[in-house]
Amino acid sequence: MTEKLYSADTLARNPSIVAERQRGNGASVVVIGSGIAGLTAAYRLHQAGLRVTVLEAADTVGGRMGDRRSGEIAFNSGARLVYPFGRAFNRLIADLALGDALIPLRKLSARCVTSRGDHLIELMPTARSLLTPGLPMGERLALIAHAMRMRGQRGRVDPDWAISALDVDPAADQLTLADYIRGEIGPHALASLVEPVFRSTRSFNPETLSSLFYRTTVPHLVGEDTVHTLRGGMGLVCHTLAGQLEVRTGARAVSVEHRCEADVVRVAVTLADGATLEADHVVCAVEGSLAGALIRTPQGAEREMLAAVRYNALGVVHYGFAQPLPALMQFASRDLPSRISTFQQMPAAPASGRPLTQLYCQLTPEAVEEAQQRGCTDDIDTLIRAELRARIPDFDRHVVAVVNQWIPRKLPLFAPGYGERLRAFWRWQEDPARASGRPVVYCGDWTSQALLTGACASGERAAAIVLERVASQAKRTIS
Numbered sequence: 001m002t003e004k005l006y007s008a009d010t011l012a013r014n015p016s017i018v019a020e021r022q023r024g025n026g027a028s029v030v031v032i033g034s035g036i037a038g039l040t041a042a043y044r045l046h047q048a049g050l051r052v053t054v055l056e057a058a059d060t061v062g063g064r065m066g067d068r069r070s071g072e073i074a075f076n077s078g079a080r081l082v083y084p085f086g087r088a089f090n091r092l093i094a095d096l097a098l099g100d101a102l103i104p105l106r107k108l109s110a111r112c113v114t115s116r117g118d119h120l121i122e123l124m125p126t127a128r129s130l131l132t133p134g135l136p137m138g139e140r141l142a143l144i145a146h147a148m149r150m151r152g153q154r155g156r157v158d159p160d161w162a163i164s165a166l167d168v169d170p171a172a173d174q175l176t177l178a179d180y181i182r183g184e185i186g187p188h189a190l191a192s193l194v195e196p197v198f199r200s201t202r203s204f205n206p207e208t209l210s211s212l213f214y215r216t217t218v219p220h221l222v223g224e225d226t227v228h229t230l231r232g233g234m235g236l237v238c239h240t241l242a243g244q245l246e247v248r249t250g251a252r253a254v255s256v257e258h259r260c261e262a263d264v265v266r267v268a269v270t271l272a273d274g275a276t277l278e279a280d281h282v283v284c285a286v287e288g289s290l291a292g293a294l295i296r297t298p299q300g301a302e303r304e305m306l307a308a309v310r311y312n313a314l315g316v317v318h319y320g321f322a323q324p325l326p327a328l329m330q331f332a333s334r335d336l337p338s339r340i341s342t343f344q345q346m347p348a349a350p351a352s353g354r355p356l357t358q359l360y361c362q363l364t365p366e367a368v369e370e371a372q373q374r375g376c377t378d379d380i381d382t383l384i385r386a387e388l389r390a391r392i393p394d395f396d397r398h399v400v401a402v403v404n405q406w407i408p409r410k411l412p413l414f415a416p417g418y419g420e421r422l423r424a425f426w427r428w429q430e431d432p433a434r435a436s437g438r439p440v441v442y443c444g445d446w447t448s449q450a451l452l453t454g455a456c457a458s459g460e461r462a463a464a465i466v467l468e469r470v471a472s473q474a475k476r477t478i479s
């Protein structure tokens with residue numbers, strides 16, 4: 001019997017092909033982790049007719065893409081913005097008919113406060129960047145050439161996959177973002193434009209990252225002016241997905257083991273309460289630095305990858321303020337002696353009449369380290385209150401609520417060298433020779449791009465791998 005061969009992408013987009021192939025196979029999958037990566041994988045596998053169970057350690061789904069509330073303060077568990085370029089995410093939104101829930105935010109910008117004065121920083125850069133004070137003429141010209149080069153690379157790099165930059169420049173992974181910008185444009189552009197954005201939105205210093213993230217996303221941002229948020233909150237997509245799936249919250253997986261019985265490999269997932277679930281396949285969609293503790297005997301590229309994953313931490317303090325304050329978004333330049341990298345004043349959305357304003361104060365990478373060293377990660381308000389008193393008259397009198405939000409794993413660190421390792425990891429993960437071997441497939445932002453759109457793409461790709469394996473197992477059974 002000859003069977004038509006399909007690519008993983010085709011299989012992911014055409015669940016009916018797989019359903020047709022594996023009719024009677026009844027393959028089962030356990031997905032560990034209900035962030036956008038895990039739920040996307042689960043949804044695509046469920047669509048293809050597999051039996052899917054999602055396990056989530058927390059008491060709610062969504063991971064770092066969700067909404068939280070503490071008293072009168074509403075805030076995000078992580079992501080606040082949806083960038084327009086995520087292909088897998090846009091496919092998902094279309095499939096779930098959630099297009100109307102995307103709220104466009106046009107021309108987002110912040111005031112960047114420096115020791116020499118303020119200037120405007122646009123999230124999606126336009127020609128206005130050329131007006132940035134202090135940029136020498138040579139850097140202004142280099143900035144124009146750089147923007148054109150970036151724009152020209154749009155068709156060659158995929159914003160969902162940081163490692164796609166390696167196809168354009170194999171050295172991109174070894175170069176830090178700081179060195180790349182210094183070489184491409186100059187030191188002033190690094191200090192005034194790039195560094196404040198990376199510290200304030202990503203909480204990374206550019207000397208700790210490779211150039212991969214920048215070189216895959218910026219080509220898709222130049223010339224654009226719109227990002228989105230979601231009506232009803234960032235948790236909407238994950239809740240919609242979970243509503244169509246079997247999801248067990250409060251179910252922490254503690255180990256994943258392979259069992260080989262009569263030539264059939266199955267996976268056993270043990271939960272913290274001692275219960276065990278068996279499945280034909282497991283998708284491991286937890287934060288990368290937690291995955292290593294789950295997998296009993298990682299091998300080769302898997303072991304190296306799991307050992308290499310690092311995240312940065314983040315502290316945010318949210319204040320409810322009884323006084324109306326004008327809307328404001330500020331980034332702090334690194335030369336300021338401030339512990340706050342992003343400061344935002346916005347109208348509050350209380351259930352009752354107070355507070356009127358909500359303040360969002362995100363710590364600098366250095367203040368995050370300080371909080372860890374001092375052991376005050378549950379009380380980071382103490383680190384920044386003096387600064388806020390100096391900034392806002394009668395600060396203490398108007399504060400009616402405080403929420404300290406500590407995020408131990410904010411974003412995976414694509415440090416120099418990480419991209420090469422990740423590329424090897426995907427080759428290992430997609431190697432057809434492994435189809436009958438170890439039935440665990442990994443996904444998450446640490447395997448793709450440190451954005452929700454990248455996480456979603458990785459979930460789609462993980463599902464495609466499982467579907468390929470199911471199809472190839474079905475083929476072996478038939479022949």
Ligand SMILES: Cc1cc2nc3c(=O)[nH]c(=O)nc-3n(C[C@H](O)[C@H](O)[C@H](O)COP(=O)(O)OP(=O)(O)OC[C@H]3O[C@@H](n4cnc5c(N)ncnc54)[C@H](O)[C@@H]3O)c2cc1C
Binds near residue numbers: 065078290
């Ligand atoms: C503060 C912050 C701001 C961000 N801003 C943006 C933004 O504006 N735009 C953007 O695109 N991206 C942003 N991101 C990044 C984005 O949120 C993440 O890249 C994305 O949500 C990661 O999804 P994920 O599914 O890979 O991981 P996660 O969402 O972390 O999901 C992993 C899940 O696994 C669960 N889990 C862990 N261990 C176990 C276990 N043993 N058993 C069962 N379950 C387990 C966790 O509870 C979690 O729910 C931001 C992130 C943060 C933290």
